[in-house]
Amino acid sequence: MKILDRYILVTYLKTFFSVFIILMFIFVLQTIWLYISELAGKDLDVWIVLKFLWYVSPRLIPLVLPLTILVTSLMVFGSFSEKYEFAAMKSTGISLQRAMRSLTVFILVLAAVAFFFANDVIPYSEYKWQNLRRNIAQVSPSMVISEGQFSQIGDDFNIKVSKKSGDRDQFLNDIVIHKKNSMRPNGNYTVIIADNGELASEEGSNTLSLILNDGYYYDDVQVKDPKKQMRKPFAKSYFETYTINIDLTKFNDTDIDKENEVNNHNMYKISELFVEIDSLSNSYTKDIAVFSENMHIRTGATKFGISQPVKPDTIRPFTTIVDFYNEKQQSEILDLALTNVRGTLQTVKAKKTEFQIKTKRLNKHEIALHEKYVLALACIILFFVGAPLGAIIRKGGMGLPMVVAILLFLTYHFIGIFAKNSAEDGTMHPFIASWLSTVIMLPLSIWLTYRATTDQGIFDIDTFLQRITGLFKKKE
Known part of the structure; x- marks a missing residue:
C-alpha cells in the first residue's frame, strides 16, 4: 500500500470509528428511552440491563452503519477539499477515483461484513433480546x-x-x-x-x-x-x-436466561427465510382455496344436479320459485335466506381480517429477506453519495457536512419506512418497498461522482444564468 492510500485510509478510519461510536451511543440512548418502562422499577441487576442493551445493539446497525458511512465520507472528503489536499493530488496527476481506491476496497469489505452480520448476528441477537424481554416482563406483575x-x-x-x-x-x-x-x-x-x-x-x-x-x-x-x-x-x-x-x-422464580418459544421474522437467516416464506405462501394459498370451496358448498350450488326437462303442459304461470309455496312457507324461506346471507357476510368479513393478517406476516418475512441484501448495497451507494458530495462542497468538520448527511439520510430512511409500511398491508410489493430508497440513491451517487471527477459543482449557476440571459436576448 502506498503512502497516499495509507494516509487516506487511516484518516477515514479514525473519523469512521469516532462517528460510529457517537451515533451508536445516541441510538442506544434512544433505545433506553423507548424501553425504560420495561427496565425501571424492577430491581434488575446492572448486568441484566447491560445484557439487554448488548442484545438490542445489533438491531441498530442497519441504521447506524449507513449513516456513519455517509457522515464520515462527507467530513473526510470535505476536509481534503477544504485544505486543498485534493488540489495537490490532482496537480501530481492523481484523480479522485485513484484517491478513493483504498477506501473503495474498504467499503466493499465492510459491505460484505455487513451482509454476514445481518444474516448471522442480528437474527441471533433478536432471538436473545426477545427472550430477555419476555423474562424481564415476568419479574414485575405490574408490567x-x-x-x-x-x-x-x-x-x-x-x-x-x-x-x-x-x-x-x-x-x-x-x-x-x-x-x-x-x-x-x-x-x-x-x-x-x-x-x-x-x-x-x-x-x-x-x-x-x-x-x-x-x-x-x-x-x-x-x-x-x-x-x-x-x-x-x-x-x-x-x-x-x-x-x-x-x-x-x-x-x-423467573429465570432471566430462560429460552422461550418465540417467533419473529427478524430471527431468521436467509436460508430459513426462504423456507418460511415458501411455507407461509403455500399455507396462504391452501387457505384461500379451502375457503372458496367452503363458500361454494355453502351456497348449495353443489346440490343441484342434472334435472329432468319440464314438460310444457306442466308449466304454470309463476314468476319466481318462491311462488310455488304458500305465504307462510314463503316467509320462512325468505327469513332463512336472509339469515344465510348475513352469516355468509360475517364469515367473509372474519376471513378478510384473517387473510389480511396472514398477508402482512408473509410480507414482513419477504421484507426481512431483502433487507439483508439492501444493507450491504446501501453502504456502497451512500459512500459514493457522501465522498463526491464532500469533495464538491469543500467543507469539513461537524458543521455543514453533518447537516447535509442528516438531511440525506432522513430522506433515504423515511422513503424506506413509508415504502415498507405500504408493503406490509399489500399496497406495494415487498421487493419494491425494500429496494426503493436504495435505488433512488443510486442515480444520485452516479451523478455526484461524475460531477466531482469532472471538477464541476452541484449546480453551475453562471452557465444557468447565461442560458436564461441568452433566452431573453433571442426573444428581443
Missing part, C-alpha cells in the same frame, strides 16, 4: 398488566385496566377482571368490575394484593333446567373494598 387489553396474571385471573399510574404503575383505573373457577374450568363465570385499585405487596413476600375500590362482583348461576339456563341468571353484589391475593411464587 404484565397492559393498558387497554386483557392480561393474564397467574392461572386464574385475566385483568384489563384503562390506565396505570404511580411511580411503579401500582395505581389502576377502570378495572375488569375475569376470574376462573377450578370447579368450572371451561369458561369465565365470574366477572369483577371496579372503578380503581392498587397493587400492594410487602418486601420479600410471595403474595401480591390487588385492592379494588367501588365495584361489583358478578357470578353466573348454573342451573340444570335448560329453560332457566336460557335466561342466563347471575348473582350481583356491590363492594366498597375487595382484596384479591395473587401468588407470586412463579414470578419470583
Whole structure:
C-alpha cells in the first residue's frame, strides 16, 4: 500500500470509528428511552440491563452503519477539499477515483461484513433480546398488566385496566377482571368490575394484593333446567373494598436466561427465510382455496344436479320459485335466506381480517429477506453519495457536512419506512418497498461522482444564468 492510500485510509478510519461510536451511543440512548418502562422499577441487576442493551445493539446497525458511512465520507472528503489536499493530488496527476481506491476496497469489505452480520448476528441477537424481554416482563406483575387489553396474571385471573399510574404503575383505573373457577374450568363465570385499585405487596413476600375500590362482583348461576339456563341468571353484589391475593411464587422464580418459544421474522437467516416464506405462501394459498370451496358448498350450488326437462303442459304461470309455496312457507324461506346471507357476510368479513393478517406476516418475512441484501448495497451507494458530495462542497468538520448527511439520510430512511409500511398491508410489493430508497440513491451517487471527477459543482449557476440571459436576448 502506498503512502497516499495509507494516509487516506487511516484518516477515514479514525473519523469512521469516532462517528460510529457517537451515533451508536445516541441510538442506544434512544433505545433506553423507548424501553425504560420495561427496565425501571424492577430491581434488575446492572448486568441484566447491560445484557439487554448488548442484545438490542445489533438491531441498530442497519441504521447506524449507513449513516456513519455517509457522515464520515462527507467530513473526510470535505476536509481534503477544504485544505486543498485534493488540489495537490490532482496537480501530481492523481484523480479522485485513484484517491478513493483504498477506501473503495474498504467499503466493499465492510459491505460484505455487513451482509454476514445481518444474516448471522442480528437474527441471533433478536432471538436473545426477545427472550430477555419476555423474562424481564415476568419479574414485575405490574408490567404484565397492559393498558387497554386483557392480561393474564397467574392461572386464574385475566385483568384489563384503562390506565396505570404511580411511580411503579401500582395505581389502576377502570378495572375488569375475569376470574376462573377450578370447579368450572371451561369458561369465565365470574366477572369483577371496579372503578380503581392498587397493587400492594410487602418486601420479600410471595403474595401480591390487588385492592379494588367501588365495584361489583358478578357470578353466573348454573342451573340444570335448560329453560332457566336460557335466561342466563347471575348473582350481583356491590363492594366498597375487595382484596384479591395473587401468588407470586412463579414470578419470583423467573429465570432471566430462560429460552422461550418465540417467533419473529427478524430471527431468521436467509436460508430459513426462504423456507418460511415458501411455507407461509403455500399455507396462504391452501387457505384461500379451502375457503372458496367452503363458500361454494355453502351456497348449495353443489346440490343441484342434472334435472329432468319440464314438460310444457306442466308449466304454470309463476314468476319466481318462491311462488310455488304458500305465504307462510314463503316467509320462512325468505327469513332463512336472509339469515344465510348475513352469516355468509360475517364469515367473509372474519376471513378478510384473517387473510389480511396472514398477508402482512408473509410480507414482513419477504421484507426481512431483502433487507439483508439492501444493507450491504446501501453502504456502497451512500459512500459514493457522501465522498463526491464532500469533495464538491469543500467543507469539513461537524458543521455543514453533518447537516447535509442528516438531511440525506432522513430522506433515504423515511422513503424506506413509508415504502415498507405500504408493503406490509399489500399496497406495494415487498421487493419494491425494500429496494426503493436504495435505488433512488443510486442515480444520485452516479451523478455526484461524475460531477466531482469532472471538477464541476452541484449546480453551475453562471452557465444557468447565461442560458436564461441568452433566452431573453433571442426573444428581443
